[in-house]
Amino acid sequence: MTNSNTSATGKLVYQLEEMILEGVWRPNHKLPSERRLAQRFGYSRTVIREALRQLQAKGLIITHQGIGSYVVEVFHSIEEEFIDPLVHLFDSHERTLFDLLDVREQLESHAAFLAAQRATQTDLYQLTQAYERLASPDTELTMDTYFNFHHMVILCSHNPILVQTLCQLKALLCKAIQTCLPLLIQDAEVQNQVRSQQQQMYEAIVQRDPVAARRATKTHIRFVSHHVHSVKKSNFY
Amino acid sequence: MTNSNTSATGKLVYQLEEMILEGVWRPNHKLPSERRLAQRFGYSRTVIREALRQLQAKGLIITHQGIGSYVVEVFHSIEEEFIDPLVHLFDSHERTLFDLLDVREQLESHAAFLAAQRATQTDLYQLTQAYERLASPDTELTMDTYFNFHHMVILCSHNPILVQTLCQLKALLCKAIQTCLPLLIQDAEVQNQVRSQQQQMYEAIVQRDPVAARRATKTHIRFVSHHVHSVKKSNFY
């Protein structure tokens, strides 16, 4: 895209990706050493290294000093390079995730505050529906029902800017925690806690208690943040 | 992640990402040349290059031969979807502007809160500069100096998500009030009030008083909101 066709490194990256995707180098296959690759492809070791670093950054290979480089399990095509730059950052910069959850706490608690003030009868009806889909203890807690309820709360705030902004943050959050989320919602204790917290949010809103709604929301997001934290910490792969 | 802590390149990548996240290098900012970076960070050009290649592979920077490397708009893809549908709302639906200012109040007051906690010495120096350009009573109050100061406050929060989000809101706000803003800042009384409010924000931050900083910011934005309101009311076109 940028200079894949012009620069030697770009061309080499493309070649190497081809070889991996074509199956010349299968997953777990050990690549030749950098010096051998340089010889074989007719490039300097500099070019070979930069190309390998790019493959590494893309997650196609993994490299160990003194050992060599290995092809990883690749289950997605090259097209996947269009994912958000921010996603990478969430992996290496853990605090970015907390920054995100911090902003979410500010906005969504305010949304709950407004929701308790402004929600119409129709809103409350829909909110109740969303809540009941969530609250029944026999059904599984899914990301869908979870976000559905929260989105409904946000809609009740009747602030389109708030809605837009929080939708963006939600998209980011989904990408950021998609790996560790399954671990989270499997935990039965977490499920119970979340259900209890959302019950408090729900009741505060229908009872028109803005302060309580805000407090309940803050409590919930801090709970999530805390648990995401602990999951991330015990998650070395 | 893999060897971020062991290798020089890994550490450098992390550092550079931090600088981008912290806002030291903002979107569209041109990075120093590779040779300068090598000198500045004390690494060989090889390491610098490999780190930059990784950032490039992640989509954080874009590089042109003979030109240099630039920080990309991290949120760019989303931003278009974000702004476009909303702009036209401001014309027809006046309260959207207040919704926007409401969200801004939530986020920017929180940013000021964090700024009072987290601002570094360098931050405070830059903040002081921005404030002094703003505070001198003989110079005109311009949109530039105004937003410059507020942006600096936001940067002091050291929360990249907050920075990005508020940048978007600022862009929206500019489009929304570009017609009525001249009427606002012409008013000498308004100017004095704003200066006084920003002085309180500034002093609260340098005195490391988060609560006062938050309160001052809320006060200021509510003041703006109120005056925008009155201007809009006497402004039918």
Add this chain to the structure above:
DNA sequence: TTTAAAACACTGGTATGACCAGTAATTTAA
């Protein structure tokens, strides 16, 4: 004076060779 060409000073891209730092197999000495 104006203007187009040439020189210059940057930028990133590539090549080489040397050396450091891990790893693992091989050799050596106990």
Add this chain to the structure above:
DNA sequence: TTAAATTACTGGTCATACCAGTGTTTTAAA
């Protein structure tokens, strides 16, 4: 036989030189 030392790989880093684009400045011609 076994444990330690050697050796030969691996990737990681450094320094230097040069190539290749880009933009500005200078220069020389019109």
